[in-house]
Amino acid sequence: TQLLEQSPQFLSIQEGENLTVYCNSSSVFSSLQWYRQEPGEGPVLLVTVVTGGEVKKLKRLTFQFGDARKDSSLHITAAQPGDTVLYLCAGRDNFNKFYFGSGTKLNVKP
Amino acid sequence: DVKVTQSSRYLVKRTGEKVFLECVQDMDHENMFWYRQDPGLGLRLIYFSYDVKMKEKGDIPEGYSVSREKKERFSLILESASTNQTSMYLCASSDGTDAYEQYFGPGTRLTVT
Numbered sequence A: 001t002q003l004l005e006q007s008p009q010f011l012s013i014q015e016g017e018n019l020t021v022y023c024n025s026s027s028v029f030s031s032l033q034w035y036r037q038e039p040g041e042g043p044v045l046l047v048t049v050v051t052g053g054e055v056k057k058l059k060r061l062t063f064q065f066g067d068a069r070k071d072s073s074l075h076i077t078a079a080q081p082g083d084t085v086l087y088l089c090a091g092r093d094n095f096n097k098f099y100f101g102s103g104t105k106l107n108v109k110p
Numbered sequence B: 001d002v003k004v005t006q007s008s009r010y011l012v013k014r015t016g017e018k019v020f021l022e023c024v025q026d027m028d029h030e031n032m033f034w035y036r037q038d039p040g041l042g043l044r045l046i047y048f049s050y051d052v053k054m055k056e057k058g059d060i061p062e063g064y065s066v067s068r069e070k071k072e073r074f075s076l077i078l079e080s081a082s083t084n085q086t087s088m089y090l091c092a093s094s095d096g097t098d099a100y101e102q103y104f105g106p107g108t109r110l111t112v113t
Helices: none
Strands: A003-007 A010-014 A018-025 A031-037 A044-049 A057-058 A061-065 A070-078 A085-094 A098-100 A106-109 B002-007 B010-013 B019-025 B030-040 B043-048 B064-068 B073-078 B087-094 B101-106 B107-113
Touching: A010 A018, A018 A085, A018 A106, A031 A070, A044 A057, A044 A061, A044 B101, A070 A085, A070 B030, A085 B043, A098 B043, B002 B087, B019 B030, B019 B087, B019 B107, B030 B064, B030 B073, B043 B064, B043 B073, B073 B087
Parallel strands: A010 A106, B010 B107
Antiparallel strands: A003 A018, A018 A070, A031 A044, A031 A085, A057 A061, A061 A070, A085 A098, A085 A106, B002 B019, B019 B073, B030 B043, B030 B087, B064 B073, B087 B101, B087 B107
16 A cells, blocks of 8 residues: 555646646645656655745746645646656655655657 | 666576675765566566665565665665566656656666576
């Protein structure tokens, strides 16, 4: 059983569509991070959210941390083929250990 | 620019061999981590270290050990490699600030035959 449930596991959409990826847990986290990972490469940090209810924007990407700091979402507006990667969420507990979701593999078709 | 490097991108070893995976970071970070990544399972923490010569077990330490003799270097050791240790191994480092952001190396794809 994963501490962080990430959904959906796979997502295939047309260019220009919007999408949301979810990261849910029954545990409270000190912070939550989102990464993107290209095939054969290490994850690259996109954003860290720390405060409950926090919203951060990175161009067409919007990240939200739940009020109770148990869940998070990543929303992409007007998806482009360059968004085709694996997205990972990771929560940090009070002992500074990280727990990763299983990832969302996004495919944006031109 | 943040930099975490891993000694090999690809490695093929035989069952029973001792395997060393090296990780070096140039950001003077206190914290370093070793994960393995398998399809459908995400990243799972093997070991981490808060300081030189200190180590803590992660979620799946069995069959692995680590060494941190210098702040910038964190080594993962497979004492006797087995086929179920075929995986992508990722090293990360982070500072001790509130955000505790992790920076990853490019990964080592290890195949044990």
